[in-house]
Amino acid sequence: MSEAARRIEPELVARALGVEVLDYRCRSGVHPPGPEEHNDRHSIVFVRRGVFARTVRGEGALADANHVLFFNAREPYRIEHPVAGGDDCTIFALPEPVARELVARHLPGDADRSGGPFRFGQALSDSQALRLQYEALARARAASSLELEDVLVTVLDRVLSTVTRGASRRDGSPPRRHRDLVEAARTELHRDLTRPPSLSDLARGLGCSPFHLSRVFPQIAGLSLRAYVARLRARAAAERLARGARDLTRLALELGYADHSHLTNAFRREWGVPPSVFRAASAP
Numbered sequence: 001m002s003e004a005a006r007r008i009e010p011e012l013v014a015r016a017l018g019v020e021v022l023d024y025r026c027r028s029g030v031h032p033p034g035p036e037e038h039n040d041r042h043s044i045v046f047v048r049r050g051v052f053a054r055t056v057r058g059e060g061a062l063a064d065a066n067h068v069l070f071f072n073a074r075e076p077y078r079i080e081h082p083v084a085g086g087d088d089c090t091i092f093a094l095p096e097p098v099a100r101e102l103v104a105r106h107l108p109g110d111a112d113r114s115g116g117p118f119r120f121g122q123a124l125s126d127s128q129a130l131r132l133q134y135e136a137l138a139r140a141r142a143a144s145s146l147e148l149e150d151v152l153v154t155v156l157d158r159v160l161s162t163v164t165r166g167a168s169r170r171d172g173s174p175p176r177r178h179r180d181l182v183e184a185a186r187t188e189l190h191r192d193l194t195r196p197p198s199l200s201d202l203a204r205g206l207g208c209s210p211f212h213l214s215r216v217f218p219q220i221a222g223l224s225l226r227a228y229v230a231r232l233r234a235r236a237a238a239e240r241l242a243r244g245a246r247d248l249t250r251l252a253l254e255l256g257y258a259d260h261s262h263l264t265n266a267f268r269r270e271w272g273v274p275p276s277v278f279r280a281a282s283a284p
Helices: 098-104 127-141 145-170 177-190 199-206 209-223 223-243 249-254 260-271 275-282
Strands: 009-017 018-024 043-049 051-058 057-065 066-073 079-080 087-094 122-124
Touching: 009 043, 009 127, 009 145, 018 122, 018 127, 018 145, 043 127, 057 177, 066 145, 066 223, 087 098, 087 127, 098 145, 122 145, 127 145, 127 223, 127 260, 127 275, 177 199, 177 209, 177 223, 209 223, 223 249, 223 260, 223 275, 249 260, 260 275
Parallel strands: none
Antiparallel strands: 009 018, 018 087, 043 066, 043 087, 051 057, 051 079, 066 122
């Protein structure tokens, strides 16, 4: 991350129940890992756009719009941008009692961890949690305290519930070579989501067979290659709609969909509602 990108301060959108809701937008180019940094409070972070890599305790992992991240207060980490364009994130900064209460409800064995309540650095974010995150952003900018506080509790509870359901799948440690292969594949996919490479071309560039890549990818990423790309596109569309985009034909073509109908059908499969309904609930 460049010095200019590091100086970007997240916008404090709202504060409720002791939780700060922040909107962070970074416009970084390609950069190797930066110096160590840390958050002053425990944080749950939804990636809305872009991709970056975070290294914690010597272990690195890519994060994109398919992920929610967990930061323990004062735990050092490094950030790297393998693809230009930066990232947009929603940050929920949690006071100590709130963070531990949330974890205690879903992962009671982790609530009193000495290094912080979050054992896992990141997880796949399900569509409902991400949709609630957009609603929280919208409510934070223009809603009563009751509406904001209610959706805030719901989204935080939902994301911890999601992590609990996936905890058993992450307890095993996959081979490092498999993790490195999938991280490299995900980086290549982010270079142009509108025209992703074929499975054959992607595997050839990574020095493996298409069968091996197709088999290993869901084991590490939690989704098949096609589902991973489809979800990223649908979430890119959601981010644009939340910012007020109205021309669905133009949006469809810019994101690599065949036409307006293709976008609408894919969007409905991912979010459960058509683009117009999502925009009405999520746009400030």
